[in-house]
Amino acid sequence: MLLFKNVKDLQSYLQIQMGNGKLIGFVPTMGALHEGHLSLFQKCLQTSDLSVGSIFVNPTQFNDPADLVKYPRTPERDIEMLAGIGCHVLFMPSVEEVYPKGHKLPEPIDFGYLDQPMEGAHRPGHFQGMAQVVRRLLDIVQPDHLFMGQKDYQQFAIVKEMLRQLKLKTDLIMCPIVRENDGLAMSSRNVRLTKEGRLLAPNIFRALNMAKEKTSGHFPREIEEDAIKMLSMPGMEPEYFEIVDGVTLRPIEQFEDVDVAVACTAVKVGDIRLIDNIVLKNNA
Numbered sequence: 001m002l003l004f005k006n007v008k009d010l011q012s013y014l015q016i017q018m019g020n021g022k023l024i025g026f027v028p029t030m031g032a033l034h035e036g037h038l039s040l041f042q043k044c045l046q047t048s049d050l051s052v053g054s055i056f057v058n059p060t061q062f063n064d065p066a067d068l069v070k071y072p073r074t075p076e077r078d079i080e081m082l083a084g085i086g087c088h089v090l091f092m093p094s095v096e097e098v099y100p101k102g103h104k105l106p107e108p109i110d111f112g113y114l115d116q117p118m119e120g121a122h123r124p125g126h127f128q129g130m131a132q133v134v135r136r137l138l139d140i141v142q143p144d145h146l147f148m149g150q151k152d153y154q155q156f157a158i159v160k161e162m163l164r165q166l167k168l169k170t171d172l173i174m175c176p177i178v179r180e181n182d183g184l185a186m187s188s189r190n191v192r193l194t195k196e197g198r199l200l201a202p203n204i205f206r207a208l209n210m211a212k213e214k215t216s217g218h219f220p221r222e223i224e225e226d227a228i229k230m231l232s233m234p235g236m237e238p239e240y241f242e243i244v245d246g247v248t249l250r251p252i253e254q255f256e257d258v259d260v261a262v263a264c265t266a267v268k269v270g271d272i273r274l275i276d277n278i279v280l281k282n283n284a
């Protein structure tokens with residue numbers, strides 16, 4: 001695996017590969033890698049000639065500075081994991097490399113309603129920061145395929161909209177959520193859960209499954225209320241549990257109104273904020 005730390009070297013290398021007709025697949029991450037991330041790389045390796053990953057803890061998408069400081073970082077282990085699965089190229093830039101002094105950032109994109117609800121409402125500025133770094137990384141790597149997880153459903157919808165507005169040729173591919181045996185969605189943040197928190201956290205998947213079971217025969221609002229009750233207990237506090245149109249992310253009155261319905265939730269387990277979702281209906 002080749003490791004690049006600066007933009008120029010990476011671009012010179014990739015230009016040669018593109019010139020040779022190689023299809024480039026890209027997996028952006030913030031590191032502290034787990035099986036969920038690796039599943040994206042596996043997909044990338046199957047689909048592309050050259051798999052490029054990035055590890056960059058992007059400061060501009062952290063609305064809470066303490067969260068940025070505490071974000072887990074395991075660079076040596078990450079490099080070993082990616083080399084072990086046969087990833088071709090890893091880009092690990094510094095903050096200065098991604099946002100060099102004097103580099104003019106493009107105007108923020110208007111995402112309409114997509115960045116307003118759920119994570120957008122609870123993490124002001126998060127999606128603009130995320131979009132900014134994904135745009136910059138796409139500009140550097142110029143991939144044919146971009147692999148992102150369903151785990152961050154709203155992020156996926158926003159990146160899709162960004163690619164549409166910027167008319168980028170990159171093909172965006174959604175990869176399914178990888179879970180622990182007890183249903184907890186894998187996340188870099190899981191290592192920060194306390195013992196008690198780790199035992200409580202699988203309730204998130206239980207609530208999502210309850211929503212799936214009740215999809216036929218119940219109104220979204222009823223299910224949301226039941227889920228909030230299920231997730232409210234000592235040591236655990238839901239921030240939101242919303243059943244939305246999987247395309248527009250707008251709340252839905254009844255399932256018959258939409259082709260795709262998704263339940264999305266954010267829950268604080270102790271001090272750790274976890275997000276998860278489940279597709280309830282997909283007639284798209």
Ligand code: AMP
Binds near residue numbers: 150151152175
């Ligand atoms: P992150 O490092 O958290 O920014 O995540 C990098 C990419 O991995 C994003 O596209 C995430 O949606 C995806 N991802 C994170 N956790 C999982 C998971 N448990 N299953 C599948 N994809 C995931």
